[in-house]
Amino acid sequence: MLQKSFKRLQQSLKVTPDIYNDKRFGVNKKNISINALNVISKLQKSGFQAFIVGGGIRDLIKGLHPKDFDIVTNCEPEEIRKIFKNSRIIGRRFKLVHIAFSDEIIETTTFRSGKDEDADSIEVNDKGRILRDNKWGTQEEDVFRRDLTINSIYYDPISSEVIDYTGGIKDLKDKKISFIGKAGDRILEDPVRIIRAIRFAAKLNFKIDTEITKAIQIHRQHLLDMPPARLYEEVIKLFLSGHAENSYLLLKKHGVFNVLFPHLQNSYDEYEDFYIEAFRETDKRYISGKTLNVGFLYAILLWPKVAVESDIANHINFKKFYRTIASVMRKQQMITSVPRKFTSFIKDVWMNQIRFSRIGKKSISFTQSLRFRAAYDFLLIRKSIEPKLSQSVNWWTEFKTANYDKKIRLLNTRKKNRNAKR
The missing domain is CATH 3.30.460.10 (Beta Polymerase, domain 2)
Structure with a gap:
């Protein structure tokens, strides 16, 4: 053949x-x-x-x-x-x-x-x-x-x-992306060519040939036949090469994002702005030469499922939150494997979101912890679709840069205000 x-x-x-x-x-x-x-x-x-x-x-x-x-x-x-x-x-x-x-x-x-x-x-x-x-x-x-x-x-x-x-x-x-030969045949030889076509279209701002778009609709599920480690590498190229926003929009347009992250499809509409904000920031960091973290990328990609299933926006149930994290990570590993060295980072970023709502004596040491900055950046992105986080973001923004004495004053003021509301 x-x-x-x-x-x-x-x-x-x-x-x-x-x-x-x-x-x-x-x-x-x-x-x-x-x-x-x-x-x-x-x-x-x-x-x-x-x-x-x-x-x-x-x-x-x-x-x-x-x-x-x-x-x-x-x-x-x-x-x-x-x-x-x-x-x-x-x-x-x-x-x-x-x-x-x-x-x-x-x-x-x-x-x-x-x-x-x-x-x-x-x-x-x-x-x-x-x-x-x-x-x-x-x-x-x-x-x-x-x-x-x-x-x-x-x-x-x-x-x-x-x-x-x-x-x-x-x-x-x-400015056109075309395959050599029949698109359907080339995709069946190697389904990852679907992602390559989308990646280069996003990178170069080219249009994808109609024959390819039709073949993608027919054959995109064949991506699930690919080794998870190979799809992981392709995801990194899509989102950490300076064209994350364009890649996301094209993946979604051609129904490929649903294939790579199938358990998220019921959360797309609600978290559209979250993704756009996150990928724009990712592209800005790439252009400015700043480091990009694979763990942070996956924390972004999988957060909608974690947030929706754990209902973290409305109330916090620790057991449910832990179970949701474990379930989401396990399912994703079967499609686009995530190296173990990044899984602890992802979980820390997610778990630290809870600490932003639990302000107290440990908040000072929290700002000095290894993963605070990543968790804080993640909180800023969450604010794009959760306006009620604005007050918390403002408080933590001031708190993290304050000296020790000012941190104590901010904590005392916060405690007084909380007691006054009771």
Whole structure:
């Protein structure tokens, strides 16, 4: 099935590429990593083809400064390892080589093939899903193994040639996300391509091709067949790369957010503003270069279910709150696994929400605790849909920055006011 799919692709798409000089797109070679240039140069001097492919050339054409550069070559991994002593072969599903420099790692892959011979190198399951793919081929074959047209453009910075087999240049110009070949077939090969299409549409502010949107509606549930660890990695890319708000809106539009977080669907409308506020703040932190915490992201994503089931907005039942937290975390682990190192952080952020409503002598030590800042930031986001938290937020904002004597005065005043209301 897989080989037939690639054969259809090769028949439907032109084998002769469009070749452009990089001057046509105003490519600035000063924006290319010197390490990437050196790798390409060394491979070519060793008698191999070597190109920049994917996001590196895509961003260069768009006039951007790429953050990293992926290289593709007809040199096989073991041979790359011999040429570059500072490299190592990684991966089983897709074997590739990391060439390490002091300031970056250049990821280098070998052209892959879709030919029938030596099919043992390409492992698929009974649904046609690619499990392992280490059959080497030519550039003409390799292009049909890629998913998005805009990420399937090759660039040789030595000869200054930009090579396009799939209409990726046109899709870049039209600001469109398209798959190479039939969208349904490509998604069945690897359902994570659904998330990739949405992620790049969110990142680049491109529209998604109609054929893809229709295929997503039909095949989105196949995402649940993917390993939870792999979906976890995709969630991180969606929400911690500077386009969290756009990613959320597109995931929701195409019904994919419900698939990744199915137990939240009854809480969406009520917590829409909560998500928007949280993701906007996340994007602001990314743009300003501040650290982003995976645990905080998941605390945001899963909070609506915890809040609704525990009814924390109206009253606090500790046993119910604990049970809800355990249940929500357990269910999510089955879809997008959350590493254990983050689960305690998530639970602390949630549990500390209760401490904001229980002001007393321990409030001073609370402000000095390890997770206070994260819990406070979380409280600020909650305020976006819980106006009654405004008074509490104002009090804690003043309290956390006050010196010890002022903290005592604030606590005494709070106690007097509470007693006066009795």
